[in-house]
Amino acid sequence: MTDRRAELAENLAQVEERIAAACAAAGRARDEVTLIVVTKTYPASDVRLLAELGVRHVAENKDQEAAPKAAECADLPLTWHFVGQLQTNKVRSVAGYADLVQSVDRAKLVGALSTAAARAGRELGCLLQVALDAEAGGTGGRGGVAPDRVPEIADAIASAEGLRLGGVMTVAPLSGPYAGRQRAAFERLVEISSGLRTGHPAATMVSAGMSSDLEDAVAAGATHVRVGTAVLGVRTRLR
Numbered sequence: 687m688t689d690r691r692a693e694l695a696e697n698l699a700q701v702e703e704r705i706a707a708a709c710a711a712a713g714r715a716r717d718e719v720t721l722i723v724v725t726k727t728y729p730a731s732d733v734r735l736l737a738e739l740g741v742r743h744v745a746e747n748k749d750q751e752a753a754p755k756a757a758e759c760a761d762l763p764l765t766w767h768f769v770g771q772l773q774t775n776k777v778r779s780v781a782g783y784a785d786l787v788q789s790v791d792r793a794k795l796v797g798a799l800s801t802a803a804a805r806a807g808r809e810l811g812c813l814l815q816v817a818l819d820a821e822a823g824g825t826g827g828r829g830g831v832a833p834d835r836v837p838e839i840a841d842a843i844a845s846a847e848g849l850r851l852g853g854v855m856t857v858a859p860l861s862g863p864y865a866g867r868q869r870a871a872f873e874r875l876v877e878i879s880s881g882l883r884t885g886h887p888a889a890t891m892v893s894a895g896m897s898s899d900l901e902d903a904v905a906a907g908a909t910h911v912r913v914g915t916a917v918l919g920v921r922t923r924l925r
């Protein structure tokens with residue numbers, strides 16, 4: 687084993703142990719939670735090692751970095767998630783390799799994703815990014831829609847050609863009433879997910895929790911956790 691492979695294996699084992707412990711503490715089955723490894727700033731060679739170590743879901747947040755990385759890793763049995771703020775001029779590229787876009791937060795983006803998915807002949811899973819720090823009707827500092835606009839954008843995704851409504855995603859807010867209260871924030875997201883599922887029963891994904899707060903996410907009921915640092919190490923480039 688190379689040093690890097692051994693390091694990733696060790697980190698993955700620790701994260702796996704944390705997820706298993708959090709599931710046990712919450713009385714949830716381990717298979718209710720899917721680990722997505724966020725590989726941003728790390729090279730395709732790491733993605734390859736992760737795939738060899740059994741990782742099946744990876745995430746990226748910038749198209750200019752993700753597109754060549756996904757192309758280099760096209761032979762691997764991976765599901766690619768796009769989790770960054772997305773400009774409409776990048777949508778065509780993202781629709782070429784992403785299986786899911788977790789950061790859908792406006793009608794214009796829905797339209798662009800639909801056009802690109804249809805053109806590429808692909809079906810794109812879409813999660814609504816919810817900003818728990820946004821004012822009613824507004825958007826969050828790190829992207830996302832205010833909770834009151836979830837139904838409107840969910841309906842747009844559900845009726846768009848080439849798109850499938852997968853569920854909801856959030857990033858724990860740094861400001862507002864949920865700042866520093868990850869568990870409460872993730873519980874609120876799960877509540878929003880329940881509301882969404884009354885009209886869209888297949889939209890079961892709840893993506894929440896990162897390296898520092900995955901236990902809170904699992905306790906609240908998240909189905910997907912997005913972990914970067916705890917698997918790959920501290921990123922040297924700021925994101």
Ligand SMILES: *Cc1c(COP(=O)(O)O)cnc(C)c1O
Binds near residue numbers: 726857925
């Ligand atoms: C970078 C990133 C993560 C992972 O964060 P870590 O703290 O490194 O685990 C999760 N979600 C999104 C949207 C990210 O951009």
